[in-house]
Every structure is written in structure tokens, then in C-alpha cells.
Amino acid sequence: MRDKRAIITGGSKGIxxxxxxxLIKEGWQVCTCSRKEEDLRRLKEELGNxxxxxxxxxxxxxxxxxxxxxxxxxxxxxxxDLLVNNASLLGERVSIENYPxxxxxxxxxxxxxxxxxxxxYAIPHMNSGSVIVNMSSGAGKRPAPYxxxxxxxxxxxxxxxxxxxxxxxxxxxxxYAFNPGATKxxxxxxAYPHEDPTTLKPPEKVADFILRLISSKVPSGSYDYNx
Ligand SMILES: NC(=O)c1ccc[n+]([C@@H]2O[C@H](COP(=O)([O-])OP(=O)(O)OC[C@H]3O[C@@H](n4cnc5c(N)ncnc54)[C@H](OP(=O)(O)O)[C@@H]3O)[C@@H](O)[C@H]2O)c1
Numbered sequence: 001m002r003d004k005r006a007i008i009t010g011g012s013k014g015i016x017x018x019x020x021x022x023l024i025k026e027g028w029q030v031c032t033c034s035r036k037e038e039d040l041r042r043l044k045e046e047l048g049n050x051x052x053x054x055x056x057x058x059x060x061x062x063x064x065x066x067x068x069x070x071x072x073x074x075x076x077x078x079x080x081d082l083l084v085n086n087a088s089l090l091g092e093r094v095s096i097e098n099y100p101x102x103x104x105x106x107x108x109x110x111x112x113x114x115x116x117x118x119x120x121y122a123i124p125h126m127n128s129g130s131v132i133v134n135m136s137s138g139a140g141k142r143p144a145p146y147x148x149x150x151x152x153x154x155x156x157x158x159x160x161x162x163x164x165x166x167x168x169x170x171x172x173x174x175x176y177a178f179n180p181g182a183t184k185x186x187x188x189x190x191a192y193p194h195e196d197p198t199t200l201k202p203p204e205k206v207a208d209f210i211l212r213l214i215s216s217k218v219p220s221g222s223y224d225y226n227x
Contacts, residue, residue, distance in 0.1 A: 005029045005077040010087030012039035014185035018203035031073035033058035060114030070121040080125045084133045085115040104149040111153035128172040136177040165220035174220045180206040181225040
């Protein structure tokens, strides 16, 4: 799988970063974003300044920012073989009754609109055989009380992925909604502040699973991480 090109959103930390590192090691060209330019510069430096890694700050919930980011990626890589919509926000873990409206709107903006914009602008640059992975969650598959906008956004991502898979069938582009399960990241620590993080799998295991998923050519659909 050499000479492949990928966009990974939210590549500065957590699962996104592990996917970026893994793909660079495998010889891919990778274009990644997060909201903080300095975190991206640090990432590139820590990986040894690979020429095959393109970084640019982008807020995935802002359509102009996404349009410019995709243009930047295509200028550098020419095409997109893999899009991983990974960036997302947790929001607050409170009841619907107590959920702050501004946090709700921000989570939906980033987690739902962000996936729509990135996908819409990337599709014209994806050829037959390309793959889209949308990071979902167990909270998007069964009722998750007190997960509010995050859970609703991930239910949205599950539905979005299934309809997109149907639309892209004729173009031979596969679409996966993928639930990584409990993984040692900052988001997980925020969601479960009293949990012992040493009991969790590292994000590298998720990156490994995603690589196997995309190279196995299993049909489009909704998948969960398993050992
Ligand atoms: N960790 C888990 O246990 C777990 C379980 C189920 C599902 N997931 C899903 O897996 C994915 C990765 O989670 P994670 O735990 O690795 O999260 P994380 O540690 O919080 O990392 C999230 C990444 O997304 C970026 N990001 C956030 N908002 C953004 C925006 N508006 N525009 C661009 N980038 C943005 C963050 O950088 P900045 O903040 O600097 O922008 C960061 O690079 C998410 O979709 C999450 O819902 C995770």
C-alpha cells in the first residue's frame, strides 16, 4: 500500500495522531489538521519532519476552513485515497434538561457539520477503490444517557455513513462507520476522570485495526474495534 494519500482530521493527538504516525511509517503521504498550528508543527517535528506529512490548521466545523484545507491537501498530494473523519468534541456529560445550548451547538457543528463538509469537498478528489472512515462510538449505537450532543452526533455519523455508502457504491468508494471502543486518549480521560488509564488500549492498536480494515476490503458498513 505504498504511494497512497490520506487526509486524517484531528491528527495532533490521540487516535488521529496514531493513524498519522502509522501511515507515514507505511510510506503514505498524509495531510492532517487540528485547530492548533503549534501542535501540528510539534507533531511534524516529533516524527522527524517527514516530507510526506502536510499540516495545516483547520476547524472542521467551518466550511471555508475545510474548503481551504482540502485545496491545500490536493495541491500537495494530487488525490485522496483515504479520508478519516476523526476530529470530534466530547461536549458535556449531563442530562438533556441541563445541557448548555452553546455546547450542544458547538458539538453538532464540529462532529456532524465537520464530517459533512470534509466529505463533500474530498469526494471529487477520490477515485475508485478509495475509502472513507468516519469515527463513531458505542454512544452512537445504543442509548447513552448523559452523553447528550456527543451521542446524538455519533448516531448521526452512523446514519450518514450508511447513506453515503449507498451513494458511493457505483464509484466503488467504501464507507465505514468505525467505533474504536475505549482508548487511552485525552477525550477518554475527560469522559471518565476516575478511570485508571493503564487499563485502556493505546491508540496505536486502533490505528493498526483501521489499517487492517481498509486493506481487507470488507464491505461498507458499521464496524467495532475488536482484539
Ligand atoms: N478515545 C476513545 O475512547 C474513543 C471512543 C469512542 C470513539 N472515539 C472517537 O475517536 C475519535 C478520536 O478521539 P480521541 O479520543 O483521539 O480524541 P482527542 O484525544 O480529543 O483528539 C481529538 C483530535 O481532534 C482535534 N479537533 C477537535 N476539534 C476539532 C476541530 N473543530 N477541527 C479540527 N480538529 C479538531 C483535536 O485537536 P484540537 O483540539 O487542537 O483542535 C485532536 O487532534 C473521535 O471521533 C472520538 O469521538 C474515541
